[in-house]
Amino acid sequence: MIRPQDTSTRERKNLNGLWSFRLDHDGVGREQQWASGPVPEASEMAVPASYNDIFADATARDFSGDAYYQRSVRIPRGWDGQRITLYVESATHHATVWVDGIEVAQHAGGYLPFEADLTPHVSAGQEVLLTICVNNVLTFQTIPPGVVEDSPTGPKQIYWHDFYNYAGLHRTVWLAASAPTRVEDVTVRTEVDGTTGRVAYDVVVEGGESGGESVTVRTELRDADGAVVATGTGSSGELVVEDVTLWQPGAAYLYDLRVEVTVGDEVVDSVDQTVGVRTVAVDGTRFLINGEPFHFTGFGMHEDHDTVGKAHVDALMLRDFHLLEWIGANSFRTSHYPYSEDVMDYADRAGIVVIDETPAVGLNAGIGGGIFGGQGYTTFSPDTINDATREVHAQVIRDLIARDKNHPSVVLWSIANEPESDTEGAEEYFRPLFDVAREADPTRPVGFVNVMLAPHGTCRVSQFADVIMLNRYYGWYVNTGDLANAELAWTAEIEGWASDGKPIIITEYGADTMPGLHQVPAAPWSEEYQVEYLEMNHRVFDACEAVVGEQVWNFADFATTPGIMRVGGNKKGVFTRDRQPKAAAHYLRRRWTKPTD
Ligand code: GCB
Secondary structure, eight states, X not given: OOOOOOSSSOXXXXXXXXXXXXXXXXXXXXXXXXXXSSOTTOEXXXXXXXXXXXXXXXXXXXXXXXXXEEEEEEOXXXXXXXXXXXXXXXXXXXXXXXXXXXXXXXEEOSSSOEEEEOGGGOXXXXXXXEXXXXXXXXXXXXXXXXXXXXXXXXXXXXXXXXXXXXXXXXXOEEEEEEOSSEEEEEEEEEEEETTEEEEEEEEEEEOSOOTTOOXXXXXXXXXXXXXXXXXXXXXXXXXXXXXOOOOBTTBOOOEEEEEEEEETTEEEEEXXXXXXXXXXXXXXXXXXXXXXXXXXXXXXXOOOBTTTBTOOOHHHHHHHHHHHHHHTOOEEEXXXXXXXXXXXXXXXXXXXXXXXXXXXXXXXXXXXXXXXXXXXOOSBSTTSBOHHHHHHHHHHHHHHHHHHTTOTXXXXXXXXXXXXXXXXXXXXXXXXXXXXXXXXXXXXXXXXXXXXXSOTTTOSSGGGOSSEEEEOOBTTTBSTTOHHXXXXXXXXXXXXXXXXXXXXXXXXXXXXXXXXXXXXXXXXXXXXXXXXXXXXXXXHHHTOTTEEXXXXXXXXXXXXXXXXXXXXXXXXXXXXXXXXXXXXXXXXXXXXXSOOO
């Protein structure tokens, strides 16, 4: 699947804007066939946006169930004979799509795109009624998981992840046209040999009649100035780039690959793919990019903003990238789900390194002792997270890699955040998932993020990982306010992990901080404590050679479910939710922009 493009053979139409909208409080929309005509008693909703924070009404914010989005769409009159598709970048978490009341697609998974083939149902110039029903219910068979419990006032959604379960159409919805004979997929893999770059490509062509004439694939690679540096023929091959300019962290360089499908002399399809030539490898305790040791600095982030929730907004994305640059961060993790395709493209252009994470978060009924979610469940069991869940998880790994495999910024796959990992059930559940990731992408290391509840010596999943990723809160959730003992305990644990001989990235460490709260001597929740907490962590990391990365939790404050440990959300941001610095941001900037010798 190729994200819609405007090329010499393809067109796209952006369907963002105000749509008709209705929450199906009584669960009657399907029975009453709301998709067959204008949804009754509809209000309006912006696309993209989470719908939760738009209304001044708690039943809308906390709604669980089907949300109907509807609009009329004019199929462009020039699209006769084309393959016409709808491309939905993100519908959180489950979507059903109808055109004039006819169901054309269903999709599970809230953070990855899907396509509906509308060709048999529409014609050029026609106006059709498009309806998308988005369902946000989480169960033990969804990724992320959750459970709906009974309560005296009705069913209640429970989940084990620490961010608000925002829902809706979070990214762009496209109408797209391409030729019936088309490029369905492009994969590029790069290698470097001295000053020579090698770009191996695989093109999948699908569909259509070529009238007996053979279909040919042609490729052309251009440098950033537009000069052709290599050409190829055939659906797979290798393009050799002499005097290659590498894609480097902090110094991105992108080539443009044009893929054309021809039938006879006619170019029937043409798509563009950016290419960054770089290598990634793990060597002992070192993480290498282009053969050089790389030290990750940056954050676990969230797609999270006031009013729009998890929507992608270009201006807000730019602000985040400018702050990453200002603070000297060279990387981030897409905690805890795949981010917008626009974010991934921007990271490629900005030279920011990405740890790309699936939405498998909260596979751990022990987390937070029930503070973030429900208590009293066994994480892995036939009735809870089971083989069916693992199938969904495997599919989400494949889908993530299919979407993001060509991004040079992505250097490492994280297949889960803080699952239960110290039980036999966990070992059985995860072993095959590492194989799924490696089969889908043999070129990048694979890992998962380990939770403090499964320290070194007890974790049964880290044996499968190429890189150890640790979330640790010494001095916050344990040794609260006691940084001296926190430092001793943390040092002892990290030395255990270092003995495994793999690179270690600290993917989370952080302290909740109320902006404007100042205390000397420093105490938890104050800006001073956040700084001293980070300084302590950095002493521990700097003393351990195997530590190749530090990503603070979190880049910015973010929304969570209400709870006695959360004050208007999670306050571990180094920036406030509206992206202004706390004292820790200035401290990190000094550390991360210090010239290295
Ligand atoms: C974690 C989770 C993250 C939470 C964070 C916290 O370990 O991975 O999602 O938000 O802790 O602040 O408790």
